[in-house]
Amino acid sequence: MKYTAHINIMPQKALLDPQGKAVTGSMKNIGLPEIENVRVGKHITLEIDAANEAAAKGKVDDACTKLLANLIMETYEFHLQPMN
Amino acid sequence: MKFGVVIFPGSNCDDDMLHVLGDTYSKPVTKLWHKDRDLQGCDFIVLPGGFSFGDYLRSGALARYSPIMEEVIDFAANGGFVMGVCNGFQILCESGLLPGALLRNENRLFQCENVHIKAEHANSRFTAHVPAGKALKIPIAHGEGRYHADAATLNAMNKNGQILYRYCNENGEVTPKANPNGSLENIAGVCNEAGNVFGMMPHPERAASEDLSNTDGRYIFDSLVYLGVIMEK
Numbered sequence: 001m002k003y004t005a006h007i008n009i010m011p012q013k014a015l016l017d018p019q020g021k022a023v024t025g026s027m028k029n030i031g032l033p034e035i036e037n038v039r040v041g042k043h044i045t046l047e048i049d050a051a052n053e054a055a056a057k058g059k060v061d062d063a064c065t066k067l068l069a070n071l072i073m074e075t076y077e078f079h080l081q082p083m084n
Numbered sequence: 085m086k087f088g089v090v091i092f093p094g095s096n097c098d099d100d101m102l103h104v105l106g107d108t109y110s111k112p113v114t115k116l117w118h119k120d121r122d123l124q125g126c127d128f129i130v131l132p133g134g135f136s137f138g139d140y141l142r143s144g145a146l147a148r149y150s151p152i153m154e155e156v157i158d159f160a161a162n163g164g165f166v167m168g169v170c171n172g173f174q175i176l177c178e179s180g181l182l183p184g185a186l187l188r189n190e191n192r193l194f195q196c197e198n199v200h201i202k203a204e205h206a207n208s209r210f211t212a213h214v215p216a217g218k219a220l221k222i223p224i225a226h227g228e229g230r231y232h233a234d235a236a237t238l239n240a241m242n243k244n245g246q247i248l249y250r251y252c253n254e255n256g257e258v259t260p261k262a263n264p265n266g267s268l269e270n271i272a273g274v275c276n277e278a279g280n281v282f283g284m285m286p287h288p289e290r291a292a293s294e295d296l297s298n299t300d301g302r303y304i305f306d307s308l309v310y311l312g313v314i315m316e317k
Binding site for chain 2: 018021072
């Protein structure tokens with residue numbers, strides 16, 4: 001069974017996100033001062049072939065913890081979508 | 085002691101490192117390609133600065149899985165000496181050879197300037213020849229050098245003497261103003277618990293020549309190069 005994983009990686013909430021801070025600052029410049037606390041992360045999609053959803057989930061967790069996210073500074077979450 | 089400088093795609097401080105070790109210190113030094121697995125009998129491995137793999141994903145994240153890194157990790161586990169400068173430091177953190185991580189600079193700027201650092205203590209293979217309290221003028225050039233580790237890790241590192249260099253002003257005072265990137269506790273360089281793996285954000289290889297009007301980096305290279313002498317004491 002083939003799945004698409006949609007992965008979101010975000011800087012840990014406790015850590016300063018300078019990129020998000022800069023983008024927040026620019027909100028004023030486009031006339032949206034009511035927007036606050038922008039935080040910028042990454043969205044990653046990938047395709048995975050696995051026997052079932054549990055097996056796919058295990059592999060994606062492996063990819064996230066080993067390479068895609070650094071848990072010292074980031075958190076991740078994902079969902080799987082079966083491909084036709 | 086033979087030095088090996090690992091070259092990843094995007095490394096750009098490798099020749100500076102080779103020049104200092106080979107020409108200034110007349111030490112045997114060789115280039116090691118990241119796809120190889122042979123450390124060629126080197127006793128000391130250096131991961132140089134640069135932008136390995138274009139800093140894609142995170143600085144150092146992709147280089148960490150280059151084939152040679154498996155050998156470097158084994159080498160370090162067996163007590164081999166490893167040093168990473170700038171991107172090399174980031175790779176060492178990503179590989180788990182050093183604790184912590186290097187985040188985007190607090191002030192959002194790519195900082196390219198001379199800063200001052202001082203050795204925390206001389207009881208280390210990477211600080212032994214640095215005079216106590218001396219502020220070394222060494223350049224930095226990075227956008228992601230804000231050292232971070234969780235409180236428990238940081239506490240243990242302080243206790244174990246793993247913080248080797250801190251940013252300071254020219255008088256050697258460790259102040260918030262002297263911190264160029266927002267690193268926790270002004271941390272500029274750390275080592276692992278065993279003391280054989282070392283990483284620092286500043287570039288001592290860019291401060292080891294009279295031609296560049298800055299030789300403070302030599303205090304650090306003196307510590308590395310005369311390692312054998314120190315160890316025999």
